[in-house]
Amino acid sequence: MSTIKIAIADDYAIFRDGLKVGLNQDKAMEVVLEAGNGTELLDGLAQQKVDVILMDLRMPGMDGMEATKQIKKHYEHIRIIAVTLHDEDSFVIHLMEIGAHAYLLKDANPVEIREAIYAVHLNGYYFNDLVNKALLKKIITKGNFKPTFKHKIELSERELEVLQLICDEKTAIEIGTEIFLSPRSVEGIKQRLIDKIGVRNTAGLVLFAVKNGLI
Structure with a gap:
């Protein structure tokens, strides 16, 4: 082959x-x-x-x-x-x-x-x-399956904490300093949030937080 x-x-x-x-x-x-x-x-x-x-x-x-x-x-x-x-x-x-x-x-x-x-x-x-x-x-x-990236989302306490700090316009370094994580770990949590929520960027995360009363 x-x-x-x-x-x-x-x-x-x-x-x-x-x-x-x-x-x-x-x-x-x-x-x-x-x-x-x-x-x-x-x-x-x-x-x-x-x-x-x-x-x-x-x-x-x-x-x-x-x-x-x-x-x-x-x-x-x-x-x-x-x-x-x-x-x-x-x-x-x-x-x-x-x-x-x-x-x-x-x-x-x-x-x-x-x-x-x-x-x-x-x-x-x-x-x-x-x-x-x-x-x-x-x-x-016999269902008509229509996929959407917006589905039921369960966020951990740490993910909620990072999301709220993102909405406060803090950088990964600032967030890491505040919650005792490395900037790389913060970026990892941020990406996990993006994947879970089904948005493309930070603006999408903020919009999600506003719509769902998280901030």
Whole structure:
């Protein structure tokens, strides 16, 4: 079998780097393209042949959902694996319907990620328990799944504390000093808030806090 050429689309370079190191240890795989959003990915695909894409859903600019639609339209041979924090059935169903060939959570172990890559490349699809459960639920309920990043959100006391300080216009360094955390830890909590709430940036966090009476 020839080398499987892989693209990674995720707006966090540290996540891309971790995936790339792990995948490149498999001699049958090669990461040939990295992108921080859908637009960068499409630009790269115009220059580089790719077999499989590991696609994050939430990215600035063109997100993974829209990028999946565009790739399905222009590059039918490319297999897309959604890799995301969102495990809601609506996201799974919608991504599979618009063109994804597999759906993994970001905490999937390296063995499953490689297994999914091999499966979509050789057989077209990879069905894990997450996908099977969502598909079964759709069949039983005959539901019309419409995904949204705005879902029921439970924030920890620490996350609420950081959110309130963000709304006070404090920097990561100032927040860290006030609650005895490193700026890097504060940034990690901030990103977790962005992912949980389903917004794109600090302004979105503030808007969420205002709408929900948190400040």
